[in-house]
Amino acid sequence: MTIPRSARINAWLFPPNSPAPTTFEHLDTGAITLRYPKSDHHLAHFLTSSLRTARTALSTLATTDLITLLGSVGERFTRSLDDDAIAEIAANSGLSPGMTRETLAGMAASWTTGALDRLVRAEFPDPRVLDGFVAEGDRAIRATAPGITLHFGAGSVPGVTVTSMLRALLVKSPVLVKPGAGDVALTTRFARELHRADPRLAAAVAVHYWPGGAPAWQAWERELLTRADQVVTYGSNDTIESIRARAPASTRLIEHPHRIGVAIVEPRGAPDAPAEAARAVSLFDQKGCVSTHLFLVIGDLAAARGWCERLAAQLAKAGTTLPAGPLSPGELSALHQLRGRLAMHGAASAGVEIWSPENTNWTVVLAAAERFEPAGGRTAWVVPVSDTSNCLEILAPLSPVLQSVGLAGVRTDRKLLAEALVTLGATRIVPLNEIPFPQSEWLHDGNRPLGELVRWSEHRSPGGRNVN
Incomplete structure (x- = not known):
C-alpha cells in the first residue's frame, strides 16, 4: 500500500550516529499513519549503550544551565507551533484542532524556564545537589538519576510524554521514549527541537514508537526493560501490570495508572x-x-x-x-x-x-x-x-x-x-x-515528580568532620 507522505509520521528519532533503520512497520490510526523501525535486537543494544554513554556529557551541564537550556527549548517549540503543526498533532491525537491548541497552551506552561526552575527548586532548594555533593551538617549529600529512563507514554493526551521526558532530563537521565500511538507527532517534534538545541541533548534523547505488548515486540520490550535503569509508565492498569510482571527486580518502576x-x-x-x-x-x-x-x-x-x-x-x-x-x-x-x-x-x-x-x-x-x-x-x-x-x-x-x-x-x-x-x-x-492544568511542581499521584526519579547518596568523613 502506498502511504501518502502528507499523512505519514516517522515515529522515531535516534541520537546522531545511530544506524539508519532499513525495515519498517506501519500503523494506520485513521488520519495519520505511523512509520517505525521493526524490532531489532542490535538496535536495542545500540540505543541503550549509546544513551548510557551520553550520560557522561549530560552530567557536565550545571543544573541551572540545564534549566535554561530545556526551558528555552520549550518556549521556542511553543512559539513554533503553526496551524500545520497543530493540525498534524490533532490528527494524530484524535482531538480537534481547537482542543489541541488549548491543550498545548496549558501543557506548555510547565515547559518554560520559569516553570522548570520552580519545579527544581521546590524539590531541591539547593539545585547543586544534582551536580555534586553538597554539605549538610556533618555529611555531604547529592541526588543522582539512574543511567537510562525508559518512558512508556499513554497517548491519550498530547504533551504528557513531553513533560515526562523533560523531568528525566532535568535530573540528567538520558531518555528512551515510547510515546502512545496518539502522542507520536508532538513527542517527535519536541525531541527534534531538543536535538537541535545542544549535542549533549541530542545524544541523550531517543524516541521510538512500537505497538506495546504486541507478540512480535515481546523480546524487544524484555530487552529494554532489562537494560533500562528505571521505567516510567503512563497507562491502563493492564499495561502497568504487564510491565511490572516483566521488569527485573533491580529496575525501578514509576507508575501512573488510571485515575x-x-x-x-x-x-x-x-x-x-x-x-x-x-x-x-x-x-x-x-x-x-x-x-x-x-x-x-x-x-x-x-x-x-x-x-x-x-x-x-x-x-x-x-x-x-x-x-x-x-x-x-x-x-x-x-x-x-x-x-x-x-x-x-x-x-x-x-x-x-x-x-x-x-x-x-x-x-x-x-x-x-x-x-x-x-x-x-x-x-x-x-x-x-x-x-x-x-x-x-x-x-x-x-x-x-x-x-x-x-x-x-x-x-x-x-x-x-x-x-x-x-x-x-x-x-x-x-x-x-x-483542575485541568496542574502547576509544574504538582505532587503527581502523591509523589514529587523529580524526587521519584533520583536516588540520594551521602558521604561522611572520618570523625564526623565536614566533608566539604
Whole structure:
C-alpha cells in the first residue's frame, strides 16, 4: 500500500550516529499513519549503550544551565507551533484542532524556564545537589538519576510524554521514549527541537514508537526493560501490570495508572462553577488523569437539578469553543449503550435524569451515587449530597483511583475537608477552575515528580568532620 507522505509520521528519532533503520512497520490510526523501525535486537543494544554513554556529557551541564537550556527549548517549540503543526498533532491525537491548541497552551506552561526552575527548586532548594555533593551538617549529600529512563507514554493526551521526558532530563537521565500511538507527532517534534538545541541533548534523547505488548515486540520490550535503569509508565492498569510482571527486580518502576477526578460544589457560593465544570469535563475530551467525571453538589434534589441545567448549557457552549474530536467506533458504541441504559433507568424510575440533546457530544446525568460509572465522552455525573460528610461516604469506594478533587463554593473548613480527602487517597485538592492544568511542581499521584526519579547518596568523613 502506498502511504501518502502528507499523512505519514516517522515515529522515531535516534541520537546522531545511530544506524539508519532499513525495515519498517506501519500503523494506520485513521488520519495519520505511523512509520517505525521493526524490532531489532542490535538496535536495542545500540540505543541503550549509546544513551548510557551520553550520560557522561549530560552530567557536565550545571543544573541551572540545564534549566535554561530545556526551558528555552520549550518556549521556542511553543512559539513554533503553526496551524500545520497543530493540525498534524490533532490528527494524530484524535482531538480537534481547537482542543489541541488549548491543550498545548496549558501543557506548555510547565515547559518554560520559569516553570522548570520552580519545579527544581521546590524539590531541591539547593539545585547543586544534582551536580555534586553538597554539605549538610556533618555529611555531604547529592541526588543522582539512574543511567537510562525508559518512558512508556499513554497517548491519550498530547504533551504528557513531553513533560515526562523533560523531568528525566532535568535530573540528567538520558531518555528512551515510547510515546502512545496518539502522542507520536508532538513527542517527535519536541525531541527534534531538543536535538537541535545542544549535542549533549541530542545524544541523550531517543524516541521510538512500537505497538506495546504486541507478540512480535515481546523480546524487544524484555530487552529494554532489562537494560533500562528505571521505567516510567503512563497507562491502563493492564499495561502497568504487564510491565511490572516483566521488569527485573533491580529496575525501578514509576507508575501512573488510571485515575478519576471529582469535584465538590456548593452552588450558592460558586456562580461560575457550571462554566468551570464544563471546561474540566471538556478539556482532553475527558481522557486525562485529571479529567473530572463526578460532581457532588451540596443541596437538595431541586438545587442539583438546577445546577445540571446550567452545566448542560455550558457544555453546549464548550462544544463550540472546545470542539470534541471524533469518537472511535468502540467509544461511540459504549456511549450509545450508556445513554440507552440511563434512558431505561429514567423511564423506569424517578431516580435518573439525563441532559443529552440529539446529536450532541456531551451528557449530563443526575443520579444516585451507586449508578456512577466513568464513561468518558464528556459525560458529567451529578449526585446531590447533604453535606461534605456525605461526600466522603460516596468517595470512599473510589479511593484506589482517586487523584484530583476540585472544590467550588464549599463553605466547610477546607483544611479539615482536605485532611479527610487525603485519607481517601486524594493527592491534589484545588479550586475547580485549576483542575485541568496542574502547576509544574504538582505532587503527581502523591509523589514529587523529580524526587521519584533520583536516588540520594551521602558521604561522611572520618570523625564526623565536614566533608566539604
